[in-house]
Amino acid sequence: MELKTFGEGQTLFRQGDQGDAFYIVSAGQCNVMVRPSGFLKAGDEVRLINELTFAGTAVPPGTLAKVDKYDPSRDYPYTVRVHGTGQRGRVLPEEIEPISGMPEDKFVAKVLLLEVLLLEVFLIIVLVF
Numbered sequence: 001m002e003l004k005t006f007g008e009g010q011t012l013f014r015q016g017d018q019g020d021a022f023y024i025v026s027a028g029q030c031n032v033m034v035r036p037s038g039f040l041k042a043g044d045e046v047r048l049i050n051e052l053t054f055a056g057t058a059v060p061p062g063t064l065a066k067v068d069k070y071d072p073s074r075d076y077p078y079t080v081r082v083h084g085t086g087q088r089g090r091v092l093p094e095e096i097e098p099i100s101g102m103p104e105d106k107f108v109a110k111v112l113l114l115e116v117l118l119l120e121v122f123l124i125i126v127l128v129f
Contacts (some may be wrong), residue, residue: 040067041096046080046096054082054089064099 004011012023015034040046044067052059065080068088076090
């Protein structure tokens with residue numbers, strides 16, 4: 001186990017990052033923020049983040065498209081139509097970004113630490129607002 005110290009306002013990780021560590025708050029506090037999912041809807045303008053392949057044709061990153069459909073029951077929930085060519089394809093939320101920018105993260109909890117000396121253990125208490 002390795003002890004790491006983070007400064008005020010520093011981000012430990014972001015929603016969607018690959019999990020490569022488990023954090024235990026041993027002193028201080030941190031905020032838990034969540035980015036809303038499913039905020040894009042049919043008709044929204046987006047930009048492709050990665051190179052994608054639609055119907056056997058490569059579509060470069062930065063290409064503009066419009067959301068045709070959103071179906072949360074699918075593995076690839078968004079169907080987009082590329083501007084200019086009309087190509088359609090299904091994409092993951094992390095493969096597109098809205099042209100107008102991401103919504104603000106929502107505050108969901110504050111994590112505080114209490115040291116219980118009698119039991120000699122650390123408890124993490126999450127206060128949900």
